[in-house]
Amino acid sequence: MDGVIILEILQQLANGLALGSAYALIALGYTMVYGIIQLINFAHGEFFMIGAYAGVLAIKAGLPLYAAFPAAITAGALISAGVEKIAYKPLRKKNSGRLAALITAIGISIFLQNVIFLIPGADLIGLGTKNPMGIEKYVFGSVEISGTKVYIFLISIILMIIFIYIVHFTKSGKAMRAVSADRDTAMLMGIDPDRIISFTFALGGALAGAAGLLFALDQNQVSNFMGLMPGLKAFIAAVIGGIGSIPRAMAGGLILGLMETLAVVLGFSQFKDAFAFIFLIIILILKPAGIFAMARKEKV
Amino acid sequence: MYQANITLNELQDLKSDFELLKTEELSIHFGGLKAVDGVSFDLIHREILGIIGPNGAGKTTLFNLFSGVYAPLSGRIFFEGKAIHGLKPNLINERGIARTFQNIRLFSDLSVLDNIRIVMQHRADYGLRHLLFNTEKYRMQEDEILRKSREFLKIFGLEIKHDITAKNLSYGEQKRLEIARALATEPKLLLLDEPAAGMNTAEKEGQIELIKWIMLNFDISIILIDHDMPFVMNLCPRIIVLDYGKIISMGPPGKIKKDPEVIKAYLGEESHA
Amino acid sequence: MSLVFLENITAIAGIMIILAVSLNLINGITGMLSLGHYAFFGIGGYFGAFMTVQVHKLGIVNGVTGLPIFLMIIILSGLAASLAGLVISGPSLRLKGDYLAIATLGFNEILKIIIENLDFLGGPKGYSIYSELGNRPPLFRSGITWIYLFVVISIFVITRIMKSVHGRNFLSIREDEIAAEAMGINVAKFKILAFLVGSFLAGTAGVLFVMYDKFYANPRDFGFIEGIPVLLMIVLGGLGSTTGAVLGAVTLTLLLQLLKLIPGISNQPVLVYAMLLVIMMILRPAGFMNRKELSDLEIVKKIRARISGIIKK
Numbered sequence: 001m002d003g004v005i006i007l008e009i010l011q012q013l014a015n016g017l018a019l020g021s022a023y024a025l026i027a028l029g030y031t032m033v034y035g036i037i038q039l040i041n042f043a044h045g046e047f048f049m050i051g052a053y054a055g056v057l058a059i060k061a062g063l064p065l066y067a068a069f070p071a072a073i074t075a076g077a078l079i080s081a082g083v084e085k086i087a088y089k090p091l092r093k094k095n096s097g098r099l100a101a102l103i104t105a106i107g108i109s110i111f112l113q114n115v116i117f118l119i120p121g122a123d124l125i126g127l128g129t130k131n132p133m134g135i136e137k138y139v140f141g142s143v144e145i146s147g148t149k150v151y152i153f154l155i156s157i158i159l160m161i162i163f164i165y166i167v168h169f170t171k172s173g174k175a176m177r178a179v180s181a182d183r184d185t186a187m188l189m190g191i192d193p194d195r196i197i198s199f200t201f202a203l204g205g206a207l208a209g210a211a212g213l214l215f216a217l218d219q220n221q222v223s224n225f226m227g228l229m230p231g232l233k234a235f236i237a238a239v240i241g242g243i244g245s246i247p248r249a250m251a252g253g254l255i256l257g258l259m260e261t262l263a264v265v266l267g268f269s270q271f272k273d274a275f276a277f278i279f280l281i282i283i284l285i286l287k288p289a290g291i292f293a294m295a296r297k298e299k300v
Numbered sequence: 301m302y303q304a305n306i307t308l309n310e311l312q313d314l315k316s317d318f319e320l321l322k323t324e325e326l327s328i329h330f331g332g333l334k335a336v337d338g339v340s341f342d343l344i345h346r347e348i349l350g351i352i353g354p355n356g357a358g359k360t361t362l363f364n365l366f367s368g369v370y371a372p373l374s375g376r377i378f379f380e381g382k383a384i385h386g387l388k389p390n391l392i393n394e395r396g397i398a399r400t401f402q403n404i405r406l407f408s409d410l411s412v413l414d415n416i417r418i419v420m421q422h423r424a425d426y427g428l429r430h431l432l433f434n435t436e437k438y439r440m441q442e443d444e445i446l447r448k449s450r451e452f453l454k455i456f457g458l459e460i461k462h463d464i465t466a467k468n469l470s471y472g473e474q475k476r477l478e479i480a481r482a483l484a485t486e487p488k489l490l491l492l493d494e495p496a497a498g499m500n501t502a503e504k505e506g507q508i509e510l511i512k513w514i515m516l517n518f519d520i521s522i523i524l525i526d527h528d529m530p531f532v533m534n535l536c537p538r539i540i541v542l543d544y545g546k547i548i549s550m551g552p553p554g555k556i557k558k559d560p561e562v563i564k565a566y567l568g569e570e571s572h573a
Numbered sequence: 574m575s576l577v578f579l580e581n582i583t584a585i586a587g588i589m590i591i592l593a594v595s596l597n598l599i600n601g602i603t604g605m606l607s608l609g610h611y612a613f614f615g616i617g618g619y620f621g622a623f624m625t626v627q628v629h630k631l632g633i634v635n636g637v638t639g640l641p642i643f644l645m646i647i648i649l650s651g652l653a654a655s656l657a658g659l660v661i662s663g664p665s666l667r668l669k670g671d672y673l674a675i676a677t678l679g680f681n682e683i684l685k686i687i688i689e690n691l692d693f694l695g696g697p698k699g700y701s702i703y704s705e706l707g708n709r710p711p712l713f714r715s716g717i718t719w720i721y722l723f724v725v726i727s728i729f730v731i732t733r734i735m736k737s738v739h740g741r742n743f744l745s746i747r748e749d750e751i752a753a754e755a756m757g758i759n760v761a762k763f764k765i766l767a768f769l770v771g772s773f774l775a776g777t778a779g780v781l782f783v784m785y786d787k788f789y790a791n792p793r794d795f796g797f798i799e800g801i802p803v804l805l806m807i808v809l810g811g812l813g814s815t816t817g818a819v820l821g822a823v824t825l826t827l828l829l830q831l832l833k834l835i836p837g838i839s840n841q842p843v844l845v846y847a848m849l850l851v852i853m854m855i856l857r858p859a860g861f862m863n864r865k866e867l868s869d870l871e872i873v874k875k876i877r878a879r880i881s882g883i884i885k886k
Binding site for chain 1: 606663664667668670671672674675676678679680682683686687689690798801804805808812843844846847848849850851854855858
């Protein structure tokens, strides 16, 4: 009996960590972009969705999983960098202000969600039995632990390690952190901020694309609105952690994933989205700079 | 334009003995950094007090404590004998303290006139009914605000620019408008954060006369912060020197100039600047 | 184009004007970026629908009492929405810019989820006045007259407020909150006031919308995504200008309704407005009116001067 409870807890833990690590992947993109141009990139959830489509279509075309991931990552990176070039960059050059940028981001988000509708039958694509992940289950007596959840968690961790490597040990990663810390000084040091901003968007989009494919494999389908909620949740995760910080965004993602799973376990599954928002509002009011941050006031 | 024609000594004699502002052991910390540390001093009615000190000495933080942007961690502030520490900025302004900002903070997308009109809000007490139905009371109070605002603009030589968006004024005009706006709230104490910043020598002299003139004509006290030693020395009969949040010297310019503590603080800054 | 179609467009435009003008008070004039306006719209709609059913069940509605009862319901629905406005104005005192945007968006979604889980309001299916009344329509309904009565009230109230100290206080918060507070303006009070007035008007729009012809409150009509067109309207018109909000509401309503007539994109008006939004932000972020009002335009000033000249003669 105790064994069953422990396994049940393990299963829920796996669910929470899988969900949380996917949120963390998306949250990284939000937090990086915010760190570098102080924009809440509402369209980020759509990069996640586009990545998922690319990956799922690759699988449907008969490609193996290890080829589907690069497809999702490339699609996410391209759409993210592309949107930056077409929409955000002109706004930045004209110094249009944060409101204009935020509204543009919302516009892009809605546009991308709906542009998929133009392709007949594309609004919902199921993977069916072609899902290379969906079938495996580890059975322990009467309890099953889904292999997908474990894979999602492991793959997310691997991606985050690669990501941390890029941010800390490559030239572009270092330049990105420099621009984030102080754009003017970075420019004086010969860093081209435009190139670095593109790089940041591409990197964030790549992570979102990969997370999208993971999500699609878990759900066994893709749909044009699939980016909306995970996108908002990941943003919440980034805020919970304290937006602008990479390790905190990851922690925020995991916390949110675990909390949401807990809400489901306790029997409030229909309120799980509301929980995330309530949590967000409480955090914003009590600790506007994130749960790990110290209070800071605007400079007068 | 504004000639006060008054020397430092005469200014010194003008002070009444009425104590306007008093601080006791005022302190505030930011994450371990003691920005203001045990500051106590008094300010008399009709006094111009200068606060100087190296960068990061806590001058602006002190202003933020007086104007309610921060509440002190410990210590007390009394204004006209009543405690004001921890009050919200708008309530402190109602008690009679107004300020300007180091980086000018105008209502920059609004007209010059509206910048003044906004802060005259305390002159109106009509309610929703009056404004909706354009009553006599509403019209009288609005007319009065408009008249008073124009009067203020005239005093500060900005009347012809009343229709211009504030952000399109020259730097000097913006500084003047900010002072005019602060005075339009009818303060008894005016806090000026770097009133001479970004000015050349001639403009600084003009600014000295303007500030003296304001003190005399509005019959108020002024505390000002500036980096420019000669500017402060020529304007303020009494000066406080802050370093690392503490008062290291206080007194007339002659005393401050010779104080070895002050020289040390400034030389210290020069050497690592 | 049939008469019914024209009437519908006119009605929708009116409701959109109320929503845009009231959102503009919060976002454009007071400068608080709220993405939760449809929460107020929805509360007004649901409250109005529920009250309508209750008064019918009480049997107090007849030919004579219908009009005053409906007016009461509209006002009460506005008040119910402004109660929510009071709740959301709490966070607005601590949060700024993007953070407030997310908190208000979250508030909108929380409310939608709660309504979807309230059985007595029909849950996710929505609340139908018809079926609650045993498949009979209610004895009163909103229409062009009711809607435009409130359009006029909304525009009048906000225009008058903007000609007063209160209106200028709202503007000062948008311009520089810290300076406003230092100059004696009770920033907290006026932020709350902006939300109270804005949410009240959005609440009246909600009940007018539900009681127009569908007699049906659907949670899917009141999500934050559904509210994005209103944001577009005020941006298109020029944030901060009431005249702009009206222009934006009318233009966009016409555009969206006309797009529905074009085969091919008829299901995709959202796509078109999303594109428009982006293009507008890139090309002219100041909108049609660039913060000016009708009375600020040179031509209007000239016409006014001429008219007053004629009158004096």
